[in-house]
Amino acid sequence: MTGIIYCFANSLKVTPMLPVHIRLRKFCPYAAVLLLWLASAPLHAALNIEIFGGGATQIPIAIVPFAAEERLAQGITPVVSSDLQRSGLFRLVDPGGLRPHEPVEVVYPDWANRGAGAVVIGSTTAIPGGQVAIRVRLLDVARQTELAVYTETVPATQLRAAAHRIADIIYEKLTGDVGVFSTRIAYVIKQGKKYSLQVADADGFNAQPVIEYTEPIISPAWSPDGKQLAYVSFENKKPVVYVQTLATRARKAVANFRGSNSAPAWSPDGKKLAVTLSLMGGSQIFLVNVDGSGLQRLSQSSGIDTEPNFSPDGQSIIFTSDRGGSPQIYRMPVSGRASGTAERLTFEGSYNVSPDFSRDGKSFTFIHRNGDRFNVAIQNLATRQVQLLTDSQFDESPSFAPNGKIILYATEVRGRGILSAVSSDGKTRQQLSTQAGDIREPAWGPLSR
């Protein structure tokens, strides 16, 4: 299907319609274990997904195909299954011939014998006007109880979105964390001379172009409400920061000063952007209102200051600076007396760049140069402890999922840019690749609630 797939020729190919029992080999976390075969997916499916490794404590879950689901244009349980499996926290248990759709039809010992800790059952009913009524139950096998019941009526065109919401509910009930299957991602695809900024569902489906140019586009950044994207476009032969509203496609150049304008980062209240400008010489960090007014210099150094990223409380910014002789990550308050006074955060190695705060503000992810490799790392702000999460060659642009459990980043396989995601404990990785072209500059959007 794509360039990267044949390098894992031995990987197991599975159609999402047939849930299968897969044992992830923990001692070989980087073996390709599963390839989701998306041949039957809608035409606008832009990304393919592969999963590597798996967490130490996977929840065994059986997902029974819903009643009358096979009559729908888009199955629901295949989407739920692949969402949960992609998280690395679940192990799918084959329902075999069992097909319960109602709680009374569930014989719990049968499921216990199959090793399932939880069972998902449900039904779909097509109703006139192109709507589908969905009813889902999540059952606890050991306690023989219902953990969740969920009903929703959606247009037949929104079945994937409904499936993602169901996966979110199951994920939340069984892990205690917020699910991110209903979120969206942004990234840039370069195909030939064309650059396309796209937005897709978190599983890579429903990719939609935001803008397309024959000049580079970099650094997309989601507004906190998920309605706008800031990005840097070279369409006027130099980098300019734009903010575009996704619904209307209206856009505005918010930083188009003399010299280069780049690295937009949203304040958590969505009112300001931190940007990097060469307006006053060098590359320094400024604050600007989202309408382009109120320019205010924030960093003060004779070196490079760039890649600002706000703390979730909006009080400080972490950024990359070479003021100490090599690029390292620093933190500075945004306002008040100490505004612009920077404190160095990274000390290991001579190249630490591209910081992104976790949404709880307790850690940040960044790119660490490790010999000849550029890898995704995570640092705890309280303990200063650093953990390397990847061992690939050229990783870039790490971006936290809104639940802090996954980090999306760009990497390279055989000279081609692809997206990859790693769990924040480093145990599970997945790859998202396109049919053609280089994919880069990923940014994970906020929760859509």
Place this chain on the structure above:
Amino acid sequence: MKKVFGVLLISLLSACASQGTQPSAEVEDKSRGVTAPSEESTRGTEATPTLNPLTDPNNILSRRSVYFDFDSYVVKDEYKSLVVAHAQYLRDNGNARALVQGNTDERGSREYNLALGQRRADAVKYVMTLSGARESQVESVSLGEEKPRATGHDEASWAENRRADIRYQGE
């Protein structure tokens, strides 16, 4: 719980609906609006044989590229005479205007590389202004890692792309 998902559904529906109606015409309109000449067309003139000192292959002024070490923006001694020669050309030709474009290899952060390319262009401009060019004659810009001259993924390509180019107005 139900209420939360109701809100979620509405926001998702509106997001999807609005995305579904995105016209592609607007994108094409904007592409047509880009009128600046492509880099390739300006580059083509360099090959034209002429007695112009800027393009005469026997003149040091025909050399336009300054190369850098990884993550460095120090203008190395071997390129100083080249940069000084361009500075003196600008000093002697008060109407001439130069553009210095900084570039980096593809490794590491795109944003940091954009800033690093700017530092490289600024470093070349600084040597030029110290050597006789007026500040207003030289503009420094960065292309970061976005416009690689060498498209390979090896040290030879990376070395070629760690570079600042001097271009003259009208070229």
